[in-house]
Amino acid sequence: MWKIPLFDLDYGQDEKTAVLEVLGCKWLSSGEKTKSFEAEFSRYLGEDVLSTTVSSATAALHISLLIANIQKGDEVIISGLTFVADANVVTMCGGIPVFADVNSMQDWNPNIEDIKQKVTPKTKAIIVVHFAGYPIENISELSNFCKERDIILIEDVAHAVGASYDGKKCGTFGDMACFSFFSNKNLSTGEGGMFVTKNIGFDKQAKLLRSHGMTSMTIDRYEGKTISYDVILPGLNYRMDEMRCALGLVQLKKLDSNNNKRKKLVEYYIDMLSDRLSRVVVPFKNISNISIPSYHIFTILLPKGVDRMIVMEKLKKQGIQTSIHYPAFKNFSYYSQFSKSLKYTDEISDRVLTLPLYPGLTFDLIDDIIHTLQDALI
Structure with missing residues (x-):
């Protein structure tokens, strides 16, 4: 359908072979590939992290809030510029989402000072997203702030797998971290995610919560390691299957190389836009030299007064797919009751492409994209 899609998978024979190997083994639910993927992911992140595969990043976020014991009336601060999953898991737990602004029109990561100002005695957790794969450069400051006040810090790393700041991978700064392996992500398994923590107790809880609170998995009983199981807390079915974990192992090997390809493409985008469309704003152009992004998505700000829908339609007619990251929470029927005006986030949501x-x-x-965008902005 699209001459140039918004995203495309880097899948080849290695992914096909990995899936066929699982099919040949005839064990599809969580098993040895799952354990291998968790081990390799932990090794990749370093910092002695513990990894638990789950069915999605949303599942990882939900598990994080269950571990944080978020209950009715508790407040959880999240970025105002993020996917709706962050707010959904808060409200599903009975909590109240509190939206924080981003830093500026150039830096779309959550504003730490705004987060601090919105902390109240009801604040039990904070979820921060490394937007577009650009590390939050002052996240250590936020981490220390949270520790002083006994607030759980959760990293939403859906955009930032492979990104790092000052030598530490994103996902290793908070109490817990949540990764996405959705189809459009830098590491893609179609559906799936990873819960990450350095806390052994949190890790044990996560592994129970993802599989009905049972003390053993089906694979353990199949392999004769145990006969039955106990249920020591209520849980859910948030497991990831063997085929997706096999894909994850292959994709993990490609991750750094593919992120570097993304970097070169983003640099070329920026050069072309600077040369031909100076009215267009590109965020995150001035990042620290110790920040290594994952370059998950490429977002721009259209000039003020431009009808974004007309621009998107003109690009569509030329076979170029575009999207919006992200609509404002205040414009969602349900979340309008929680969302207040946010200086930068509101304008970004109105103009982002x-x-x-x-x-x-x-x-x-x-x-081709830049040329078509030029014509659309005439």
């Missing part, structure tokens, strides 16, 4: 970005994109295709 997401352009195609994936490892297989080429400079020539970016030239």
